[in-house]
Amino acid sequence: xxxxxxxxxxxxxxxxxxxxxxxxxxxxxxxxxxxxxxxxxxxxxxxxxxxxxxxxxxxxxxxxxxxxxxxxxxxxxxxxxxxxxxxxxxxxxxxxxxxxxxxxxxxxxxxxxxxxxxxxxxxxxxxxxxxxxxxxxxxxxxxxxxxxxxxxxxxxxxxxxxxxxxxxxxxxxxxxxxxxxxxxxxxxxxxxxxxxxxxxxxxxxxxxxxxxxxxxxxxxxxxxxxxxxxxxxxxxxxxxxxxxxxxxxxxxxxxxxxxxxxxxxxxxxxxxxxxxxxxxxxxxxxxxxxxxxxxxx
Numbered sequence: 001x002x003x004x005x006x007x008x009x010x011x012x013x014x015x016x017x018x019x020x021x022x023x024x025x026x027x028x029x030x031x032x033x034x035x036x037x038x039x040x041x042x043x044x045x046x047x048x049x050x051x052x053x054x055x056x057x058x059x060x061x062x063x064x065x066x067x068x069x070x071x072x073x074x075x076x077x078x079x080x081x082x083x084x085x086x087x088x089x090x091x092x093x094x095x096x097x098x099x100x101x102x103x104x105x106x107x108x109x110x111x112x113x114x115x116x117x118x119x120x121x122x123x124x125x126x127x128x129x130x131x132x133x134x135x136x137x138x139x140x141x142x143x144x145x146x147x148x149x150x151x152x153x154x155x156x157x158x159x160x161x162x163x164x165x166x167x168x169x170x171x172x173x174x175x176x177x178x179x180x181x182x183x184x185x186x187x188x189x190x191x192x193x194x195x196x197x198x199x200x201x202x203x204x205x206x207x208x209x210x211x212x213x214x215x216x217x218x219x220x221x222x223x224x225x226x227x228x229x230x231x232x233x234x235x236x237x238x239x240x241x242x243x244x245x246x247x248x249x250x251x252x253x254x255x256x257x258x259x260x261x262x263x264x265x266x267x268x269x270x271x272x273x274x275x276x277x278x279x280x281x282x283x284x285x286x287x288x289x290x291x292x293x294x295x296x297x
Contacts, residue, residue, distance in 0.1 A: 011074060011122065013107070014115035017098035018067050018090055022060055024097065029056050059093060066090030070119060079126040087123070088220065091116075095217075113209035117226040120216050124223045129202060130255045133179035137200035138250065139215070141207050141229065142186050143236045144168055153184050170243045177260050178250055191215060195222070204249040206241055225249040 035041065036049035067090050069083030095116065102112045142154050146166040151159045153168060162169040168184070175182045183194035188211070195203070203224045205215050212226040227249055230240040251259055 010115045011119050012115075013112060014098070014119050015067065015070060015074075017102055017107075017112060018063075018070075018094050020101055021094040021097040022063050022067065024101065025056060025060050025063075025094075029053055029060070032056065059089065062086045063090040063094055070123065073126050074119065074122050077122070077126055079123075079128070092217065092220075110209045113213040114228065117209065117212050117216070117228065121225055124202075124225055125252060127223065129223060129253060131201050131253050133254055133258050134181065135201040136178075136180045136250065136253050137194060137198050137203045138171065138175065138180055138182045138246070139191055139194060139203055139205045139207075140168075140171055140182070140184055140241075141211070141236075141239065142184050143239045144171075144206070144229065144241060145184070147238055154186050154190065157182055157184050166238070167241050167243065171246070174243070174247060174250060178254055178258065180250060180254070188214065188218065192218065195219065202253045204246065204253070206246065208235060208239075225252065 032049050032053045036046050066086035069080050069087045073080055099112055144167045151161055153159050160168050181198045185191040205224050206227045206229055216224045227245050
C-alpha cells in the first residue's frame with residue numbers, strides 16, 4: 001500500500017475545519033457537563049443534559065473515526081469500506097459547522113466548498129468502480145449554453161445545433177463518443193428528476209461550488225465526481241468548462257473496453273463508431289485546453 005507524502009493544501013482546509021468542528025463540539029460537551037453536575041439543577045434536567053451529552057459524545061466519536069477514514073483514504077488512495085458510515089456522519093453533521101467556523105475566521109465559503117469537492121473526488125476515485133456507459137450520467141447546468149441562443153436544450157438536449165459557440169456541443173460529442181447519458185439542468189429539482197429517470201450508478205456533475213456541494217450530498221450514496229465550471233462573466237451566465245477535465249472524469253468511471261480506441265484486458269477494442277467519435281473530439285481540441293467559449297472568442 002503506497003502512501004502519498006501529504007494531503008494537498010486545498011484538501012487540508014476542509015479536513016482541518018472538520019477537525020476544528022469536532023473540537024468545538026467538545027467545548028459544547030464540556031458546557032453541557034458543567035450544567036449537568038450543577039447542584040441547582042433538578043434531577044430531570046440533569047438526566048436530559050446527560051442524555052444530550054451522551055448523544056454528543058457518540059456523534060463526536062463516530063465523526064472522529066470518519067475524519068480519520070477521510071485522511072487515510074486520501075493518503076493511501078484506497079477505499080476503506082468499514083469507515084463509509086462514519087465518513088458520511090462526519091460530512092453530513094459537521095460540514096455545516098465547518099462552514100460556520102470558516103465564516104467566523106473569514107475564509108471564503110466557495111474556497112471551503114471547493115476543498116470539499118476535491119476531498120469528495122479523492123474519496124470517489126479510491127473506489128474500483130467501472131461501469132458500462134449507460135450507467136453513467138453527466139449532469140451539466142443550463143448556463144453553459146450561450147445566453148442568446150434561441151435553441152433551448154433543457155427539455156431536449158438534441159435541440160442543440162452544435163455550432164460550437166458554447167461548450168454544449170462538445171458535451172454532446174462526449175455523449176456520442178462514450179455512449180453515456182447527459183442531462184442539462186436548470187437547478188436541483190430538474191437534476192434530481194434526471195437521476196430518478198436514468199437511475200445512474202455514478203454521476204459526473206458540472207456546476208459552481210455551491211451547487212456541486214449540495215448535489216454531491218443530495219446524491220449520496222451515488223458516487224459523484226464534481227467538475228467546477230469557470231465563470232468569466234459572473235455566476236449563472238455564459239459559464240465555461242474545461243472539456244478535458246470532464247472527459248477525464250468520464251474515463252475514470254467507464255470500463256476500458258468502452259473507451260474510444262482503448263484495448264481492454266480481454267483484447268477487445270471499443271466499437272469503431274466510438275473510436276471515430278473520440279478521435280473527432282481530440283482533433284478539435286488540439287489547439288488548446290482553454291474553456292470552449294474563450295477558445296471560440
